[in-house]
Amino acid sequence: xxxxxxxxxxxxxxxxxxxxxxxxxxxxxxxxxxxxxxxxxxxxxxxxxxxxxxxxxxxxxxxxxxxxxxxxxxxxxxxxxxxxxxxxxxxxxxxxxxxxxxxxxxxxxxxxxxxxxxxxxxxxxxxxxxxxxxxxxxxxxxxxxxxxxxxxxxxxxxxxxxxxxxxxxxxxxxxxxxxxxxxxxxxxxxxxxxxxxxxxxxxxxxxxxxxxxxxxxxxxxxxxxxxxxxxxxxxxxxxxxxxxxxxxxxxxxxxxxxxxxxxxxxxxxxxxxxxxxxxxxxxxxxxxxxxxxxxxxxxxxxxxxxxxxxxxxxxxxxxxxxxxxxxxxxxxxxxxxxxxxxxxxxxxxxxxxxxxxxxxxxxxxxxxxxxxxxxxxxxxxxxxxxxxxxxxxxxxxxxxxxxxxxxxxxxxxxxxxxxxxxxxxxxxxxxxxxxxxxxxxxxxxxxxxxxxxxxxxxxxxxxxxxxxxxxxxxxxxxxxxxxxxxxxxxxxxxxxxxxxxxxxxxxxxxxxxxxxxxxxxxxxxxxxxxxxxxxxxxxxxxxxxxxxxxxxxxxxxxxxxxxxxxxxxxxxxxxxxxxxxxxxxxxxxxxxxxxxxxxxxxxxxxxxxxxxxxxxxxxxxxxxxxxxxxxxxxxxxxxxxxxxxxxxxxxxx
Numbered sequence: 017x018x019x020x021x022x023x024x025x026x027x028x029x030x031x032x033x034x035x036x037x038x039x040x041x042x043x044x045x046x047x048x049x050x051x052x053x054x055x056x057x058x059x060x061x062x063x064x065x066x067x068x069x070x071x072x073x074x075x076x077x078x079x080x081x082x083x084x085x086x087x088x089x090x091x092x093x094x095x096x097x098x099x100x101x102x103x104x105x106x107x108x109x110x111x112x113x114x115x116x117x118x119x120x121x122x123x124x125x126x127x128x129x130x131x132x133x134x135x136x137x138x139x140x141x142x143x144x145x146x147x148x149x150x151x152x153x154x155x156x157x158x159x160x161x162x163x164x165x166x167x168x169x170x171x172x173x174x175x176x177x178x179x180x181x182x183x184x185x186x187x188x189x190x191x192x193x194x195x196x197x198x199x200x201x202x203x204x205x206x207x208x209x210x211x212x213x214x215x216x217x218x219x220x221x222x223x224x225x226x227x228x229x230x231x232x233x234x235x236x237x238x239x240x241x242x243x244x245x246x247x248x249x250x251x252x253x254x255x256x257x258x259x260x261x262x263x264x265x266x267x268x269x270x271x272x273x274x275x276x277x278x279x280x281x282x283x284x285x286x287x288x289x290x291x292x293x294x295x296x297x298x299x300x301x302x303x304x305x306x307x308x309x310x311x312x313x314x315x316x317x318x319x320x321x322x323x324x325x326x327x328x329x330x331x332x333x334x335x336x337x338x339x340x341x342x343x344x345x346x347x348x349x350x351x352x353x354x355x356x357x358x359x360x361x362x363x364x365x366x367x368x369x370x371x372x373x374x375x376x377x378x379x380x381x382x383x384x385x386x387x388x389x390x391x392x393x394x395x396x397x398x399x400x401x402x403x404x405x406x407x408x409x410x411x412x413x414x415x416x417x418x419x420x421x422x423x424x425x426x427x428x429x430x431x432x433x434x435x436x437x438x439x440x441x442x443x444x445x446x447x448x449x450x451x452x453x454x455x456x457x458x459x460x461x462x463x464x465x466x467x468x469x470x471x472x473x474x475x476x477x478x479x480x481x482x483x484x485x486x487x488x489x490x491x492x493x494x495x496x497x498x499x500x501x502x503x504x505x506x507x508x509x510x511x512x513x514x515x516x517x518x519x520x521x522x523x524x525x526x527x528x529x530x531x532x533x534x535x536x537x538x539x540x541x542x543x544x545x546x547x548x549x550x551x552x553x554x555x556x557x558x559x560x561x562x563x564x565x566x567x568x569x570x571x572x573x574x575x576x577x578x579x580x581x582x583x584x585x586x587x588x589x590x591x592x593x594x595x596x597x598x599x600x601x602x603x604x605x606x607x608x609x610x611x612x613x614x615x616x617x618x619x620x621x622x623x624x625x626x627x628x629x630x631x632x633x634x635x636x637x638x639x640x641x642x643x644x645x646x647x648x649x650x651x652x653x654x655x656x657x658x659x660x661x662x663x664x665x666x667x668x669x
Contacts, residue, residue, distance in 0.1 A: 062257040063332035068286065069255055070134040070149050070182075072173035073159035074166070074527075078189040078228040082159065083122065083135050085231035087320060089244050090124035090131075121152070121284070121334055123318040126248045132318065132334040136173065146176055148271045148345070148404065151361060152286045152334055155183045155255035158205075158221075159228075162188050162196035165204045168465045168527040175212055185254055186223045187247070191237070198225070198237065222254050258286075260331035266290030266298065268337070268349040269358045273402040279314050279338035282323075283349075288358060292329040292337065292349070300340055301348040301357035308352050313339030345404045366407055366420035367460040367506055367530060370427050371444040372396065374415035375639060377648060378553060378579040383641040384440025389415045392441055395434060406430070420449060422530075424510070428626050435640050442637045442648075446629065448507045450536065458533040462509060464502040466516075467525040473498055475519050483508035484537040505537050506530075511630040543633055546592040548585040549649060550578040554598030561617050567593060570620040571647065581652030583636060585620075594654055623647070 071079045123132045134149040150156070156177045160166055166174075177184060186205055188198055202223065209219050224247055225234045233247040234240075272284040292298070294315060300307045316323040316336040329335045340349065348357035374389050381387055386395065396408045396417055407420040421427050424446055431443060450459045464485065468476055470492065477487065477500075485504035492498050509528060516526055548568050556576045564570060570585040578584060578597060587593045623631060628638045628645050635657075639646040651657050 061259050061261050063260050063330075064257045065129055066257050066332045067129055067131045067155075067251055067255050068134075068153040068258055068332075068334060069131065069251060070136055070153045070156045070177070071159060072136050072146070072156050072177060073189075074161070074164070074169040074173075076161075078161070078226075079135055079159055082157075082187070082189065082226065082228040083133060085228055085244055086124055086133065086247070087122060089231060090126055090248075121149075121318060122321055123334070124320070127252065129252055130333070131248075131251060146173055148361060150176055150180045150182065151269065151271055153182065154258050155185070155251075157185050157187050157251075159187045159189050160201060160205060161193075162191045162198050162201055163193045165197075165201040166208045168463065168529045171208060171212070172529055174208065178212055178214060178218065181215075182218075183255060184218055184221045185250055186221050187233075188223065188225045189228050191225050191234075192227045192230070222250060224250055258288075258332035260287070261289050262291055262331045264289035264331070265351045265354055265356045266292055266349065267356060267358050268292060268335070269361075270343060270345055270347045270349070271361065273343070273345060274336070276338065281340075281343065282316070282336050282338045283340060283343050283347075284336045285334070287329055287331050287333055287335050289331050290351070291331065292335070294327045297352045299350050299352050299355035300343060301350055301355050302342075302344065303346065303360065306355050306357075307342075308355075310340050310349070310352075312337050344401060361404065365449075366405065366422055367449055368423055368427065369418055369420045369447050369449050371411070372417045372419055373442040373444070373637065375440050375442050375641070376415075377442070377582075377639050377646070377652075379577070379639075379641075379644075379646075380440065383643045385438035385642075387440040392439065393417065395437075395439060399430060403430075424626070424629060428629060431629075431640055432625055435642050438642055440641045442639050443629065444637055445632050445634055446510055448505070448510075451533070453533070457536040459536050460506040461531040461534050462504055462506050462528045463531040464504050464509065465527045465529070466500040466502070468498055468500065468520050469523050470496055470498045472520050472524065473500070476500070476516070476524070479512070479515065479519065480504060480508070482541060483512065484540050503531065505534070505540065508537075508540050511542050514627050514630050543631065544590055546587040546590055547583045547633070547636070547647075547649075548587050548597075549592055549594045549654075550582045550584050550597050551580060551594045551654065552596060552598060553577075553579045556584070556597050557600050558617065559601045560595070560597045560599040563599070564595060564597070565618065567595075569618075571623055572597075573620055574617070579648075579652070581649045581654070581657075583632075583647035583649065586631070 071083060073079045121132060121134050123130055125131075132152075134153055136146045136149045158170070158174060158177070160170060174184075186202070188201060190196070191198060206219070209221070225237055226232065226244075226247065231244055232241050233244045235246050235250075239246075267288040267290060268285055269288060270283045270285045274282040274284060276282050292312070292315060294312055296311070297308070298310045300310045314337070315326050315329050316338075317326055317329060317333055318324070318336070323336055337349065346360040348355075350356050372392060374392060375381075375384070375387055386392070396419065400406050400408055405422050405426070409418040409420065411418055419427065419430070421430070427446065434441070448460050450457050452458065464480070466476065473490075480487075480502055483504060485502040485508055487500060488503050489501035490498060513526060516524055545568075548564065548570070554577075556572055556574050556578060558574050561570060561574060564585065568585050568587040572578065572584050584595075584597050623645065625638075625640070625645060628647060632638055632647060635650050637648055637650055639648055649657060651660065
């Protein structure tokens with residue numbers, strides 16, 4: 017009877033479920049224990065005496081200026097010590113261009129905590145530097161201009177930080193600008209975080225307001241402050257210390273390389289675990305093999321802009337070591353007895369390729385110190401040791417090298433650096449790197465962001481449409497300027513920047529961001545003008561220049577030495593024009609000895625390296641020497657060029 021009762025039925029149904037539920041709990045106990053215990057261990061292994069941070073931002077939003085202020089106010093420099101502005105930008109090119117090219121680290125002391133700071137480039141062409149820097153840190157300061165807001169490179173660097181799961185502190189900089197729109201910028205940053213799929217912790221970011229130039233920071237806009245103390249305090253409270261164990265197997269991941277004339281090659285990176293000591297042996301874990309028995313000639317920690325030599329290094333710090341031969345970026349230094357390498361650094365693949373030639377022009381060897389195949393090869397091999405985003409490949413010709421990188425700007429910086437070091441060589445027009453996918457040729461794409469006067473929309477849209485660009489967004493701000501977004505093949509932007517500045521009369525702002533790959537778009541017309549080419553060797557004369565005034569625009573001054581096949585200007589028609597630019601006035605036509613002195617010539621267009629690379633056509637090269645930039649045809653002989661052109665036309669037909 018009891019069995020027939022409703023109560024018994026309920027027990028009969030529920031009891032097995034209770035057993036199953038309890039069995040599930042029993043099975044989950046080990047997992048829950050391990051999860052929570054792992055979290056407990058991780059939190060208790062944090063080194064509270066260190067903070068490792070990166071400063072990330074779009075170009076010219078104030079990263080380097082902020083680091084300057086942090087160095088000065090932390091007591092790193094003496095009270096009356098003269099310190100130049102943008103002290104972290106040590107390269108001449110960085111100071112000249114006003115951008116950070118290579119990531120650099122410094123360290124300050126605040127409240128007994130050592131804060132290691134990575135100043136990162138803001139341009140996507142130097143993304144390899146950004147990625148390496150983020151491997152070293154536990155959090156990031158995101159600097160955003162109070163007027164410009166988040167821009168394309170902001171998206172790029174922030175995406176990289178999210179991939180590393182780093183906590184973010186938002187710093188709204190340049191709050192003193194007359195056109196500051198702080199609330200709108202904060203909202204735009206929130207939108208960007210959501211768009212990039214930030215997790216719950218990342219999207220609850222703290223906010224600081226700074227005027228880096230004046231060296232002040234505020235928790236709230238209504239606060240008063242005369243220093244960067246709020247920034248220092250927020251770094252300590254919001255950025256966690258590194259998880260590191262001094263008793264663990266040593267693990268030092270090499271993320272950067274430097275060279276010292278006294279100790280040779282210096283490897284820089286973060287000591288993730290363990291200690292490193294002088295007079296002990298360690299293992300070098302390379303890409304393909306492990307080499308035991310390695311000893312250091314010097315160990316360094318960082319203080320300000322200096323490397324301080326020490327005998328022991330502790331886990332969690334950003335350090336440098338010397339004395340290890342054949343070390344490369346991505347290697348791990350670990351225990352000699354039980355080596356445990358860390359995962360190697362992964363860098364986005366290059367998208368642009370250029371050919372570097374040994375100079376064979378008639379003027380070869382006049383200005384440069386290093387000009388042979390061996391010289392150029394050795395220099396390029398040295399570059400890839402410290403620049404992991406660059407690749408150097410051999411070609412069918414021993415005196416030609418293929419260099420691959422992330423963009424035209426990165427290539428231009430390498431070329432300019434080499435010429436200043438005394439190298440002499442030639443470079444080709446940049447080409448995009450394609451790959452095949454499902455039987456289709458895929459080419460790199462760019463997301464192009466423009467800020468232009470509203471009366472230039474028509475001409476810019478027309479130019480970009482001809483280069484296979486597709487408009488994806490347009491915002492009219494209502495104050496005479498328009499924001500535009502395009503999706504465009506990377507090769508459609510080769511040679512466009514100079515044209516863009518001309519069409520917008522220098523008032524346009526252009527930024528681009530790599531946007532994956534898409535099927536090949538077909539032929540894209542590039543330069544629609546021809547070149548004016550010298551037909552002989554000699555000096556440029558005033559008389560000859562006057563005759564060229566209605567045929568195009570010259571690139572060279574009167575008195576410049578030229579040679580047969582050298583490009584001397586841009587023609588106002590589509591085909592090339594071979595001219596005698598050294599021609600002099602016949603004596604019989606002279607009316608007065610100084611008659612040429614009265615002639616007023618239009619000043620020539622002096623091309624920068626970037627402009628020269630953008631200008632050249634497929635059959636042209638830029639000759640680079642320490643003192644000169646010359647444009648030339650690949651084939652200098654006019655008759656051979658004509659013969660080659662006839663063969664190409666015949667093949668097309």
